Amino acid sequence: xxxxxxxxxxxxxxxxxxxxxxxxxxxxxxxxxxxxxxxxxxxxxxxxxxxxxxxxxxxxxxxxxxxxxxxxxxxxxxxxxxxxxxxxxxxxxxxxxxxxxxxxxxxxxxxxxxxxxxxxxxxxxxxxxxxxxxxxxxxxxxxxxxxxxxxxxxxxxxxxxxxxxxxxxxxxxxxxxxxxxxxxxxxxxxxxxxxxxxxxxxxxxxxxxxxxxxxxxxxxxxxxxxxxxxxxxxxxxxxxxxxxxxxxxxxxxxxxxxxxxxxxxxxxxxxxxxxxxxxxxxxxxxxxxxxxxxxxxxxxxxxxxxxxxxxxxxxxxxxxxxxxxxxxxxxxxxxxxxxxxxxxxxxxxxxxxxxxxx
Amino acid sequence: xxxxxxxxxxxxxxxxxxxxxxxxxxxxxxxxxxxxxxxxxxxxxxxxxxxxxxxxxxxxxxxxxxxxxxxxxxxxxxxxxxxxxxxxxxxxxxxxxxxxxxxxxxxxxxxxxxxxxxxxxxxxxxxxxxxxxxxxxxxxxxxxxxxxxxxxxxxxxxxxxx
Numbered sequence: 092x093x094x095x096x097x098x099x100x101x102x103x104x105x106x107x108x109x110x111x112x113x114x115x116x117x118x119x120x121x122x123x124x125x126x127x128x129x130x131x132x133x134x135x136x137x138x139x140x141x142x143x144x145x146x147x148x149x150x151x152x153x154x155x156x157x158x159x160x161x162x163x164x165x166x167x168x169x170x171x172x173x174x175x176x177x178x179x180x181x182x183x184x185x186x187x188x189x190x191x192x193x194x195x196x197x198x199x200x201x202x203x204x205x206x207x208x209x210x211x212x213x214x215x216x217x218x219x220x221x222x223x224x225x226x227x228x229x230x231x232x233x234x235x236x237x238x239x240x241x242x243x244x245x246x247x248x249x250x251x252x253x254x255x256x257x258x259x260x261x262x263x264x265x266x267x268x269x270x271x272x273x274x275x276x277x278x279x280x281x282x283x284x285x286x287x288x289x290x291x292x293x294x295x296x297x298x299x300x301x302x303x304x305x306x307x308x309x310x311x312x313x314x315x316x317x318x319x320x321x322x323x324x325x326x327x328x329x330x331x332x333x334x335x336x337x338x339x340x341x342x343x344x345x346x347x348x349x350x351x352x353x354x355x356x357x358x359x360x361x362x363x364x365x366x367x368x369x370x371x372x373x374x375x376x377x378x379x380x381x382x383x384x385x386x387x388x389x390x391x392x393x394x395x396x397x398x399x400x401x402x403x404x405x406x407x408x409x410x411x412x413x414x415x416x417x418x419x420x421x422x423x424x425x426x427x428x429x430x431x432x433x434x435x436x437x438x439x440x441x442x443x444x445x446x447x448x449x
Numbered sequence: 450x451x452x453x454x455x456x457x458x459x460x461x462x463x464x465x466x467x468x469x470x471x472x473x474x475x476x477x478x479x480x481x482x483x484x485x486x487x488x489x490x491x492x493x494x495x496x497x498x499x500x501x502x503x504x505x506x507x508x509x510x511x512x513x514x515x516x517x518x519x520x521x522x523x524x525x526x527x528x529x530x531x532x533x534x535x536x537x538x539x540x541x542x543x544x545x546x547x548x549x550x551x552x553x554x555x556x557x558x559x560x561x562x563x564x565x566x567x568x569x570x571x572x573x574x575x576x577x578x579x580x581x582x583x584x585x586x587x588x589x590x591x592x593x594x595x596x597x598x599x600x601x602x603x604x605x606x607x608x609x610x611x
Contacts, residue, residue, distance in 0.1 A: 109453065190480070197483075221572055222503050229503045232511025236483055239518050243476065255522070258515055265511065282500075282574055 119217045123206050131360040132168045138408050139167060145412040175356075178349040186346065187244040194241035195347075195354040201234030202358035205365035210284045212378045212392035223284035224276060227369050228269055231324065234358065235261050238333075241355075242343035253342025256419065257326055257333030263426045264323040264330075268366075270434035271317035274310050274441050275303045275373040288377030300383050302376035307448075309440040314374040316434050321366035322407055323426070325359060329414035332422060367403035368396075375399050455495055462488030479518050486510050500574045 097115035136151075143150025151167040182191055208223045210216040220226050235258050242254020276282060279290035293301040304314045323330035334342030344355050371377055376399075378392030386395075417425065465484035472478045486509040493502035581589050 190476075193480075220499065222499050222574060225500070225503045225507075229506040229511065232507065232515070233483075235515055236480070236510065236518070239515065239522070240480065243518075243522060251522070255519070258519065262511070262515060 123203070123217055126211075127203065127206060127357060127361045127364070130364050131357045132172070134360045134363070134404060134408075135171060135356075136165070136168045137405070138411075141405065141408045142412045145409075172353075175349060175353040180349040180351065181346075183245060183247070183346050186246045190240050190244035191346075192351075194237050194244060195351045197237030197240060198234050198358045199237075199354050201230060201232075201237060202361035202365065204230040204233065206361055206368075208284060209365060209368035210288060210372055210377055211396055212390070213285070213288075215393060216285070219285055220283065222282045224272055224282045224287065224369065224373065227365060228265070228272065231362070231365070232261070232265065234362065238343050241347070245343070245346035247346050249339045249341075249345045250343050253333045253339050253345070257343060260326065260330065260333060260422060261324055263423065264320040264430075267316055267426060267430035267434050268320035268324060270431065270438060271313045271320065272369065272373055273438055274313035277438070277441055277445060278303060278306060278310065284372050284377070288372055288379060291376040292379055292383075294383040300376055300379060300381055302374065302379070304374040307441065307444050309437045309444060310374065312433065313437045313441070314370070316430050316437070317374065318370055318403070318406075320426075320430060321370060322410060323422075325362045325366060325407070327359075327363070327407055328411040329417050330422060331416060332419055335416060363404055363407055364400065367400050367407070370403055371396060371399045454491075458488050458491035458495070462492065475521055476518070479514065479521060482514055482517070483510060486514065498573060500577055 097118060140150045152163065182188055205227050207217045208220055208226050210219075210223075238257045238261075239254045242250040242252075242257070245251075275287060279287045281287055281290070291300070291302050295301050295305055299305045303310045305311070326333050333339075334344060339345070344352060347355060376395075378396040380387045380391060380395055461484055465481045465488060468481035469478045469485060472481060486505065489509075490502045490505045493499075493505055
């Protein structure tokens with residue numbers, strides 16, 4: 092169900108092209124936003140619980156609404172959301188008011204655009220591009236502009252430092268991420284996400300699913316370099332120096348509160364969803380079943396995709412609560428002197444592999 | 450439908466590039482440039498150049514614009530919020546602009562344009578890849594060597610002697 096099919100379907104109903112276009116965009120946009128909001132709500136709760144269990148705490152708990160946050164703290168996220176919505180929206184006196192208010196929109200658009208190309212199942216994808224992989228990498232860079240805008244407009248030294256660090260980090264880590272995703276593209280010979288996933292059907296030696304990660308040693312390494320750079324691109328621990336609490340208060344988000352801050356939060360979790368979605372589609376077989384040939388039809392695709400996505404997001408949380416934060420110089424060292432040489436070697440290796448065995 | 454979309458995109462492109470020139474604050478100019486680049490991306494999509502459109506976003510929005518903003522922010526104190534640039538020699542500029550527009554208009558009207566049929570090309574990426582790595586391999590490699598030279602040169606120039 093892509094936007095194009097919707098537009099074509101509306102076109103059969105009558106000749107109102109503008110109305111059809113708007114309806115199709117709204118119909119495919121609202122579920123996408125719901126996915127984004129729901130993902131953030133669930134992820135916030137899971138993050139609290141995962142962090143609590145990893146630190147040997149119990150996390151949000153309670154006996155019922157009114158007393159605490161519901162059974163097992165399930166209402167914690169709802170309480171959080173209500174708190175954020177009713178919180179006072181402050182705009183600093185000395186800030187650049189226009190850019191300060193503009194920044195959340197830009198960051199949100201950057202995250203939302205990426206989500207449009209994520210292939211949730213063989214038929215559930217808002218926009219099925221010829222250049223889908225490249226598109227997701229590209230729109231990820233729109234968010235940086237928003238971050239820099241937010242940091243500068245706040246007129247606060249911590250915000251500015253956070254924004255600069257964030258932009259430097261995202262620009263640097265885009266390179267290993269892009270070079271790693273080239274490996275599946277080289278193997279499948281396509282930039283289209285659906286074709287990339289279809290390439291990964293079947294089995295290796297009759298047992299393993301034919302996912303790109305299992306295909307050869309180079310693609311196995313490429314998955315890990317991609318995932319590490321993807322975590323860095325979402326500005327999460329251990330790569331969260333842009334918002335390092337102990338040094339920068341909250342980095343570029345310092346001056347934001349209430350709903351504007353919630354938008355940043357929503358975008359961060361949506362970015363996690365997008366980069367994990369790209370990792371799943373590029374390396375882990377997308378909506379293909381892990382048991383080759385079984386449970387591979389219809390809604391099972393959605394189930395497998397969301398399952399893999401959920402697992403990768405869980406791994407990101409796992410990282411967050413087990414690794415210490417990297418210093419700025421270590422961060423750049425990891426990117427330029429460790430990840431990029433590995434990814435270059437990978438591209439070379441996979442080329443040779445494809446020449447010999449492909 | 451596509452006519453309306455086209456004119457909206459043209460409006461965004463031209464309007465925001467006008468803001469780039471007219472804005473008093475340098476940083477506002479840089480942010481207006483974001484919309485210009487996105488508008489040009491839209492124009493590429495209208496030409497069925499999907500790969501080129503995405504390259505436009507990666508290179509111009511993700512690379513060049515971020516570096517421009519970086520440059521502005523690094524060369525000024527945070528306290529000086531209003532970094533402005535002024536327009537000078539407006540009358541002379543108008544003459545140059547009108548002459549240039551006339552030249553461009555003449556070129557547009559006198560060129561025999563190739564009009565493509567309305568059919569959607571199936572896949573531009575593989576064609577671009579084939580052309581770059583088969584027919585134009587030598588220029589492609591020469592450009593990459595040139596860029597490498599520029600990179601090393603920039604590093605040498607900006608490096609402090611130790």
